[in-house]
Amino acid sequence: MKVCLVTGGAGFIGSHLCEALLNKGHYVICVDNFFTGRKKNILHLMDNKNFEVIRHDIIDELLIECDWIFNFACPASPVHYQYNAIKTIKTSVLGALNMLGLAKRVKARIMQASTSEVYGDPTVHPQKESYWGNVNPIGIRSCYDEGKRVAETLFMDYHRQNKVDIKIIRIFNTYGPRMLENDGRVVSNFIVQALKGEDITVYGEGKQTRSFCYVDDLINGIIKMMEVDNFTGPVNLGNPDEFEIIELAKIVIEMTNSKSKIVYKELPADDPKQRRPDITLAKEKLGWEPKVKLREGLKKTIEYFENELKNHSS
Ligand code: NAD
Ligand code: UDP
Numbered sequence: 155m156k157v158c159l160v161t162g163g164a165g166f167i168g169s170h171l172c173e174a175l176l177n178k179g180h181y182v183i184c185v186d187n188f189f190t191g192r193k194k195n196i197l198h199l200m201d202n203k204n205f206e207v208i209r210h211d212i213i214d215e216l217l218i219e220c221d222w223i224f225n226f227a228c229p230a231s232p233v234h235y236q237y238n239a240i241k242t243i244k245t246s247v248l249g250a251l252n253m254l255g256l257a258k259r260v261k262a263r264i265m266q267a268s269t270s271e272v273y274g275d276p277t278v279h280p281q282k283e284s285y286w287g288n289v290n291p292i293g294i295r296s297c298y299d300e301g302k303r304v305a306e307t308l309f310m311d312y313h314r315q316n317k318v319d320i321k322i323i324r325i326f327n328t329y330g331p332r333m334l335e336n337d338g339r340v341v342s343n344f345i346v347q348a349l350k351g352e353d354i355t356v357y358g359e360g361k362q363t364r365s366f367c368y369v370d371d372l373i374n375g376i377i378k379m380m381e382v383d384n385f386t387g388p389v390n391l392g393n394p395d396e397f398e399i400i401e402l403a404k405i406v407i408e409m410t411n412s413k414s415k416i417v418y419k420e421l422p423a424d425d426p427k428q429r430r431p432d433i434t435l436a437k438e439k440l441g442w443e444p445k446v447k448l449r450e451g452l453k454k455t456i457e458y459f460e461n462e463l464k465n466h467s468s
Contacts, residue, residue, distance in 0.1 A: 155204075157181045159220040159262075161212050161253065162227035164191030166332050167267070167325075167369060169199075171224060174373045176202055183220065187211040190229045195332050212249035213241075216256060222380060223264040225253045228302075230269075232295065232422065233338030239297035246301030247308070254312040257319070265321040265380055266309050268388060270429055271299045272324060280396075280430040283324070283388050293424040306388065313386060321379055326392025326431045330369030330451060331458035341366060344403055345452070345459050348412035358421030360400030363428045367393035368451030371444035378440040385439050392431035393444040409452055 158175050162168040163184030168191065172182045181204045184196060188209065199205045210216055212227045228245050229235045235242040250266065257264035273281045274289030289299045312318040329341035337343070347354050375391040397405075403416050436442045 156221040158222045160224045168226045169195035226267040231338040235298040242297040243301045250305040263319040270326040275426040280432040282432040322388040328367045344406040348410040353417040365396045365430045368446035375442045390431040396430040
């Protein structure tokens with residue numbers, strides 16, 4: 155049994171991770187400031203004797219004993235991370251420094267939830283870990299992209315300089331139950347709009363691409379990465395099936411039998427034109443690849459939002 159600290163543990167991915175770690179027999183300390191996380195996401199874990207929650211902001215120091223640290227605290231939706239850009243940078247940079255300091259002190263293994271955004275608007279396709287990226291340092295996405303890039307640098311420097319046992323995963327667009335209804339990210343936006351019969355808001359012409367990974371697949375990859383020895387990463391974790399955003403809109407409309415119409419809105423600045431992970435390294439080092447096809451994952455996510463919307467109206 156490992157004592158696991160999960161920062162951002164009340165968020166979308168973090169809550170699934172806490173659950174999976176508990177199911178594997180580990181002890182889990184969930185740390186969250188509840189900016190985009192919710193008590194509701196972890197309510198079902200509260201009675202578990204191996205689970206505890208601390209309301210804490212990782213830009214401040216935390217003193218705790220643990221074996222594994224999963225540093226997942228950071229808003230991930232462009233709407234949320236741009237809401238307070240300076241706070242987002244502080245979370246990524248000061249948060250990484252605090253968590254790395256903790257890992258160094260207690261000799262814990264520590265994982266950073268990095269992102270495909272470190273590749274920016276990529277000029278290499280699909281994206282391999284060896285690609286350094288094409289990131290605007292002064293744009294509206296920079297608080298997130300550059301924050302995550304600095305965090306990766308800090309992780310590598312703590313590893314080289316202080317022998318901290320680090321892991322870096324680069325997560326590509328992940329979706330599933332427990333995303334916020336007003337999250338702003340494309341999968342939750344389209345599903346909620348379709349279920350409410352509202353217009354589906356496609357930004358730009360919808361020709362930009364993303365590759366969507368169902369959350370259960372991602373969680374398996376995260377745990378495999380944490381368990382493996384002698385491999386720091388960075389490693390891409392994502393689903394290599396690539397879709398245009400307009401295709402996603404049509405699939406969601408079809409699967410929800412919605413009468414919603416597609417409307418086209420302005421494309422936000424620096425929106426990456428294409429994104430698909432090369433997962434050769436994850437396959438080789440972790441024996442991992444995603445199993446859940448888009449329609450299968452969307453079905454589960456649609457069911458989740460149907461229930462959420464029903465509960466609101468009752
Ligand atoms: P999320 O917004 O649902 O979860 C983030 C969690 O971190 C929330 O519970 C939030 O309250 C908490 N948090 C934010 N700032 C904090 C702070 N300063 N101190 C303590 N807690 C704080 O997002 P998510 O999709 O679950 O993403 C989790 C992690 O995975 C993030 O680090 C994100 O950058 C990374 N990631 C996610 C995706 C994706 O597609 N979901 C892709 C790439 C990377
Ligand atoms: N997008 C869209 N309509 C929406 C939300 C997002 O067309 O209502 C587009 C967005 O412009 C981007 C893609 O969908 O090209 C994925 O956006 P998301 O915010 O989910 O994540 P990103 O990968 O851009 O961080």
